[in-house]
Amino acid sequence: MMKRIALIYMGGTFGCIGEPLSPMPAEQFLPKLKHLLPVHFEIECFTAPAIRDSSACTASDWLLLLQQIQQLQLQQYRHFVIIHGTDTLSYAGAVLARFMAQTAHVVLTGSQYPLLNVQGADSREFTDAIDNLNFALESAASAPAGVYLAFHQQLIHASSALKMHTTALDAFAGTPAAEPLAHDPHPLIVHEQHIEKARSFNCISLMLQPAAPALLLANLQAIAERPPHALIIQGFGTGNLAVNPAIIELLQALQQRGCAIIITTQVPFGGVDQRYAVSQWIQDAKILVSHCHSHADLYAKALKMHLQYDAAGQWQMHWQD
Template sequence: MKKIALIYMGGTFGCIGEPLSPIPAENFIPQLQRVLPLHLNIECFVAPSIKDSSASTATDWLQLIQLIQNLQLKNYQYFVVIHGTDTLSYASATLARFLGQSAHVVLTGSQYPLLNVSGTNTREFTDAIDNLNFALDAVATSSVGVYLAFHHQLIHAQTALKRHTTESDAFAGINAKDNLITHQQSYVVHEHDIEKAQSFNCLSLMAQPIAIEQQIKNLKNLQQHPPHALILQGFGTGNLAVNEELISTLHTLQAQGCAIVLTTQVPFGTINQHYAVSEWTQHANIIISDCLGHADLYAKALKMYLQYDSVDQWHAHWHDSV
């Protein structure tokens, strides 16, 4: 029988009360064990970091990855992670980028708590049990890789997007039944990676239809304290209004150690280099995103940051299988 490691990382799934507040993990795990299918070989673990997922950062996900990799050394190969929905897409993409095809991993969560207000029994109406059972079934039957299981949809983790704040059908992405060619190399997380990730500064700037002079001012404001990675979310296929001053401003940021990546703010589809966007991006010497969604771009930027220390190295290795 396949041995499944069920890792609890907090979120609405493990909350009680009105308004909702989390139960301490040591009190929640026994309640969780009561609803697990008896025919499966499941062992429960508590993630190194338990918090509201809106407060989760790269450090929390790297610690989770480290836990999974340590459990792999103990012959676990099947993992289900319970995580809050606010940053579930980011967690999913990060695990996919770092674990690759090294294990069977399914993340899930819920829009409603597992337990009632008092925490004494399961909630009368909840999607928590359904999502958990679906994830447990999916991890045992799906091919190796990382997935998000939610509302009877199994999604490739790198493509996950939260599309609704409250509905049970909360996530979109490429269905796991559809072929997604991925060549992610697994990355063994060490303590120095977790320490370095604490300083990771990634800023996403979504273009608005404002005068180009204002766009330039916004970019120049970053020059005092530039991030490690600046993601420019353009219109359509990545289009932005540019001139020589804007490109010069981008060059200044790059010279200060800021890697600049162009993507689109459109949720689905990729950048099309047949448009005018191609010429100015070469002049500006910025990186063009080849990722499968915004969360995947965040995860790739994090991995690049941990591996490389200069903007030139980002350019040289961006299209490697990282």
Template sequence: MKKIALIYMGGTFGCIGEPLSPMPADAFLPKLKHVLPLDMHIDCFVAPAIRDSSACTAPDWLALIQQIQSLQLQHYQHFIIIHGTDTLSYASAVLAQFMGQSAHIVLAGSQYPLLNIQGDNTREFTDAIDNLNFALTSVLKSSVGVYLAFHHQLMHAQTVLKVHTTELRAFDGLDANKQMKPVLTPYIVQDADINRSAQFNCISLMWQPLSPELQCQNLRNLLADLPDVIILQGFGTGNIAISTELINTLKEIQQHGCAIVLTTQVSFGCIDQRYAISAWIKDSGLLLSNCLGHADLYAKCLKMYLQYGSAANWATHWNDEVI
């Protein structure tokens, strides 16, 4: 019988009380074990950080990956991750970018807690048990890779996006049965990576229908303390109306060591430069997103930051594993 490692990381799934807050892991796991299928070999583990997922950051996910990679050395190859829904798409993308095709990993969460307010019994209405059982079945049937299981949908983890705040069908993404070129090579996470990731600073700017002059002013406000990467979310296929001043500002930002990545604010689909308004991009030095969504782009930038350091090295490796 295949061993499954179930790692609990908090989220609505394990919340109790009013207002909802994560139940302490040592109290929650015995309750969780009562609802696990008896015909599966499931070992439960506590993630390095238990918190509301809206508070999760890169070090939390990298510590989780390090835990998974440690469990792989103990001959676990099938993993269920219980995670909160607020940043579940980001957790999914980071695991996909860093784990590659090295294990069978399914993330899951819920819109309603497993337990009642008191935490002494299962909730009368919950999607937690259903989502968990679906994830457990999926992790044994799916091929190697990272997936999200939610409301009877199994999706490629790099593509998922939370599309509803309260409905049971809270996520959308590419169906796991459809072909996708995944990240192949895993990244072995070290303690130094976790520590360094705490300094990773990424700003995503959703382009607004403003004049190039105002856009330029907004960008120049960042010059005093630039992040590691600025993600520009253009319109449509990545279109941005430009001016000479704006081009010069973007170049100045790049000269200060900040990477600039162009993507689209549209949820699904790739960017391209088939419109004349985007002709300037060819000689701009901007990195063009080849990712499968906003969370996937964040995850790739984090990985580039850890692998290659300064933005000057990013361009050389940006298309090493084109999705």
């Protein structure tokens, strides 16, 4: 039976033309794209609510995309392919994975080179766009329910995706789709109030550099002048950082002012390990510890917590859900 796939175009290098590259308007690009689609799928093309350079995407853009997907699910679509720019492709995938759980078959893809030539009249002589798209379509039709990233003949769990190279065709790494990966089991139906609340979501990620604790304290004091909703501290190694009583007191004060404090590691793979004595203060101060699959996944979890709970104390209660 022919699989019915909703193909949603959200912009990115995939749909760019000209020199220097600039996006072709979606109403002109999609008809050209349709001529290159395989005929063994029933593919319906849609324009995403927000089409932009992916480096300009924010949480509300991905929630609008989620809302579109969830509306299409009501029309009995179960298989989706999303064309998205590569700069924040991992973030888009992580947000979709956190909010959709395993309610559909969703595959995100993009490209390092445009689909069309400079004039936009024909397919480009050298491009990874058509291969990535065909692989994404095949994956959406055959992979188990979940959210994945398809790129350079690799299918990985979207929540684990990490962009490893700025320009190479083999640009992403992550946990292969064939390997089991724990997922958020609680989908969230996106409503207008979620989208509106997401517009003001302020999440700061502080990647520590070797510096004296006094300097870290000064940086945290600057952040404390206007606390964000979430402060992600990227520690060293397994999530370690050197602190003093003044730093701990300031972090606790930030929590009391509604800022969730989350400890993670700046190391791409391996995760956080709190077995060292130097990290005992994290437990004592009730700092949240990340066990997410990637930095983008941690961002997605923080966003979801922000939309579900108004107080940082509620994050403590539900962090392990």
